[in-house]
Amino acid sequence: MPELPEVESARTVLERYALDREIVDVDDTDTWVCRPHAPGSIRAALLGRKLTAANRRGKSMWLDTTGPTLGIHLGMSGKMVFVDESSAEHDGGDYWQRGRAPGDHRFTRFELSFRDGTSLMLVDPRRLGRVRLDPPVEHLGPDARDITPAQFRAALSRGTAPVKARLLDQEALAGVGNLLADQILWLAKVNPSRPVSALTRPDLDRLQRATRRSVDAAIAEGGVHTLSVVPYRREGALCPRCHTEMRRATVGGRTTWFCPREQV
DNA sequence: TATAGTGTTATCGG
DNA sequence: ACCGATAACACTAT
Structure with a gap:
């Protein structure tokens, strides 16, 4: 989808x-x-x-x-x-x-x-x-493919929402859906539930680079289903990096899979 | 047969 | 007013 x-x-x-x-x-x-x-x-x-x-x-x-x-x-x-x-x-x-x-x-x-x-x-x-x-589009945030590091930090700086919920907020940045969000957070090794207020500058910069990489990779490979962590979003799967069992949670109202060892 | 789902939006509560 | 969580939407796939 x-x-x-x-x-x-x-x-x-x-x-x-x-x-x-x-x-x-x-x-x-x-x-x-x-x-x-x-x-x-x-x-x-x-x-x-x-x-x-x-x-x-x-x-x-x-x-x-x-x-x-x-x-x-x-x-x-x-x-x-x-x-x-x-x-x-x-x-x-x-x-x-x-x-x-x-x-x-x-x-x-x-x-x-x-x-x-x-x-x-x-x-x-x-x-x-x-x-x-004549659809309104001004309310959308910057496109996730070309958002700059400074725009990205601004989009994730305010409030206390879980970082995954903010990544899914189309008014903060536009284009990230549930699978892209899981891939971005896994690549950047950030826990989906961490409040945006607890993100450090290095976290934010890793997240921005992971967003760019994930979007580019999905466009090049033919869609979000080709993202590397997507096959591991299931019961019993092991993190492809560290082989810890992947965990399921609900964050921002959406089913979320993450590695509990690396994504802290 | 029952349940979950890759998105958006109105509504509710703090 | 702001912010975040939740339900609803309609249908398919498992």
Whole structure:
């Protein structure tokens, strides 16, 4: 499911395939995913327009058009699929929804049809994704891929929240999800429950470097499921560095796996 | 059959 | 007002 790296691969697909084609039909009838606009309002705003650029900050995407901006968030189970002139489907190589067969429209929640017969759809079984016009993005923190050490220290300096909860706070820094957070904390050898107020300057700098490394690695390797500690997020697994049994906890409301020996 | 889940947001309580 | 925790959302996979 999508964190920053998966959203970036989706953005790349949109940029490569979906720009500069005239929109001749829009299916925005799923008013749970397409909101808060009235049914048909997104359709009316986009008919006859073209997508002109695909942008991303954290896990949020927005598409510039010759009309209003189209915001797309993949939620926990969404993926973008582009159907080309020969009905071949292109997605980000995302590892989830692997079981979906080409042409399966059961979970298509939003669709743009272009004049040349191609189309772009949001496929989202759980319907936790969102499509909206002119989405707000200013509230998001700096993108986790290019946040500077100084910005990172500022984002993690205030308050008493567990450091993992802060890493997941999209207004502090944008793009880190549950798996990336576990990887970052494991790489930096920081306990997920440690209050941000207890982090030292060296801790913060290690965390920032671990964030950059983890995001870059996941983008290069094809998603957060390729991160090195992810296979060890299970009962009975041993830390791949020190062979201590991994421990499970709930931090920031999310399932958390960490090495109790190294992450102190 | 029961439960957990890679995300976000409204609401509650301190 | 600020900060953090929790429940809810809808559906699939185990």
